[in-house]
Amino acid sequence: MxxxxxxxxxxxxxxxxxxxxxxxxxxxxxxxxxxxxxxxxxxxxxxxxxxxxxxxxxxxxxxxxxxxxxxxxxxxxxxxxxxxxxxxxxxxxxxxxxxxxxxxxxxxxxxxxxxxxxxxxxxxxxxxxxxxxxxxxxxxxxxxxxxxxxxxxxxxxxxxxxxxxxxxxxxxxxxxxxxxxxxxxxxxxxxxxxxxxxxxxxxxxxxxxxxxxxxxxxxxKESKPPRPEPWRRTSGLSTLRGQRALGLVRELWEARDAYAREVDTAPGRLLPDASIIAAVRANPTTKRELGGQKDFVGRASRTELARWWAALERGRATSDLPSLRGPSTDQLPPPRSWIDRAPEADARYKAARPKLQNMAEAMSIPVENLLTPDHLRRVAWDVPEVVDAEHIGEALRRQGAREWQIRFTAPVIAQAFVEAGQSSPETPGSDSSV
The missing domain is CATH 3.30.420.10 (Ribonuclease H-like superfamily/Ribonuclease H)
Known part of the structure; x- marks a missing residue:
């Protein structure tokens, strides 16, 4: 050696x-x-x-x-x-x-x-x-x-x-x-x-x-729990319409995942996401028609054709169709929609972001390392009843912020939230760029 x-x-x-x-x-x-x-x-x-x-x-x-x-x-x-x-x-x-x-x-x-x-x-x-x-x-x-x-x-x-x-x-x-x-x-x-x-x-x-x-x-740091419906991350899924199409994607994705696990190969090498979307969009009526699709490619697209055809047939036959909206999660709506849905939260968020950016630049630390962006979004969306550094700090701590992050950012966020509360929230339809 x-x-x-x-x-x-x-x-x-x-x-x-x-x-x-x-x-x-x-x-x-x-x-x-x-x-x-x-x-x-x-x-x-x-x-x-x-x-x-x-x-x-x-x-x-x-x-x-x-x-x-x-x-x-x-x-x-x-x-x-x-x-x-x-x-x-x-x-x-x-x-x-x-x-x-x-x-x-x-x-x-x-x-x-x-x-x-x-x-x-x-x-x-x-x-x-x-x-x-x-x-x-x-x-x-x-x-x-x-x-x-x-x-x-x-x-x-x-x-x-x-x-x-x-x-x-x-x-x-x-x-x-x-x-x-x-x-x-x-x-x-x-x-x-x-x-x-x-x-x-x-x-x-x-x-x-x-x-x-x-x-x-x-x-x-603890590992993230598995996603409840991982097939929803299929690239191109948003281009499809209807529950039946989602059901077909789900069956193809799960068939691919099971086979990939069996042969210990990255799923995308066996059948790319684009091939799954193409098959669902084409909706072939026979296995031969599926095999004849030029955009149905991948290492196992033809060698495992029977597997993919069986998945499509299961998707067509099932009555257990996935919802259009997906499983409920604690994910917040995107901040760009806040001005209409929660204008006060939008004002708090917009007041605090530039202050944290300025602090990050002064400390020569990337703003995402100064404070995880989702932590700011969540405390702006669900603000403590008492808006001061102590209560903002407690809210950040519950989300997993480190003590040094709380020490630097909680007073700044609290001040920004107070200032936002003293101003009238922006009216719907105004500039919501962030």
Whole structure:
């Protein structure tokens, strides 16, 4: 197993004559500059790696590669770990199984991620579950960096250009190409240095406590419950009319989902949403007619034609048709409709938004990180009986806002709501742009 970190390309003599600010970034590339990388795919190799990781020191940098867009599942197909004094380790999760023994060794160390929310679920599936994290992507947002992708942040803070050509690859491929493995190794080899540089930036901006609250919230955030009718997210659904058409979409979507789960393939690769909509719109009268549609495409559009035809027949025969409006949810109406439906809420919302935007700019934090947009919408729609910082703060806390967010935004929102209440709400028909 290679433990060699990336090797930057040396400066040319001409580059060395330039001022530091004008020199091109050093380049980390997936080529011969990096040592050979192997994948650990046996329990014996896994236990040997645990001992090497145990002997290292400092935090654990970690990343996971999935096969989104290729596979039905969101499982990890490669897990990368780096620790100073230990090196880099690439594991094959389907071959290893549970990582509980490794988790026992590293659980209480700080784990460094870039965009932890994308990886925590698939790591927990294999029994890797941290107790504290540092998220360099989230840290970059809080620091007000203009670009927060790993490559951009590495280049900004470490002066290294990190190639990202394999980010959308099918990581369920076996064997994995060496260039992909080097790419994956570099992602974690740089994270510890990136974490240290990010910490300095956050400390200089006096945002360490804010960042730590955000990291903890990411770690403890609960998974969203499944949507009650996920088929309603079919792209193009709004172009169809009538309950029967919705019933046909539902049957095709559910047939596709069941088959995709069975063969562990992304549903859209088997039968794209556009094909489902096209079939429902054409309403073919025979299986042969369905198979003859030019816009009915996809990897399984013909090989599983009997499956799709059976779904259409079920949709035509059922009396259990879906409602046109969909299941009831606690989703608010879009703010653009508030001026007619709830003019006082509209006035509160419009008064508070620019104030929060100004605060976000002053703090160099994206406004969506200063306060989740839905939190402002909900407190404007269902305002507390007493409009002051304390009661607004309580309402935000119930929605899941962090304490630092409440501390900064509750007084501003309360003031904006009071000012909105002192003015007459806009009359219906006036400008409702937000």
């Amino acid at each position: 290679s433990s060699a970190a990336q090797t930057p390309t040396p400066e040319s003599p001409a580059d060395s004559l330039l001022p530091e600010s004008q020199r091109p970034a050093r380049v980390a590339t997936a080529d011969d500059d990096h040592g050979h990388v192997d994948v650990i795919d046996t329990r014996e190799g896994y236990f040997a790696a645990i001992e090497q990781i145990r002997a290292g020191h400092g935090p654990i940098s970690i990343d996971a590669e999935r096969a989104s867009g290729y596979r039905y599942s969101q499982r990890a197909y490669l897990i990368q770990i780096f620790r100073r004094g230990s090196g880099v380790f690439l594991f094959d999760p389907p071959a290893i199984g549970s990582f509980s023994e490794l988790n026992d060794v590293i659980r209480d160390e700080e784990w460094i991620f870039h965009a932890a929310s994308q990886d925590l679920a698939c790591l927990r599936e294999v029994d890797l579950d941290p107790t504290r994290i540092f998220d360099t992507e989230l840290g970059a947002r809080i620091a007000g960096m203009p670009r927060v992708g790993l490559g951009a942040v590495v280049e900004e803070l470490l002066g290294i250009h990190l190639a990202k050509e394999h980010s959308a690859a099918d990581w369920s491929t076996r064997p994995l190409p060496q260039s992909w493995l080097v790419y994956a190794a570099l992602d974690v080899e740089l994270l510890v240095d990136l974490r240290d540089a990010m910490y300095v930036v956050l400390a200089e901006q006096e945002k360490i406590e804010i960042a730590e609250e955000e990291f903890d919230a990411t770690l403890r």
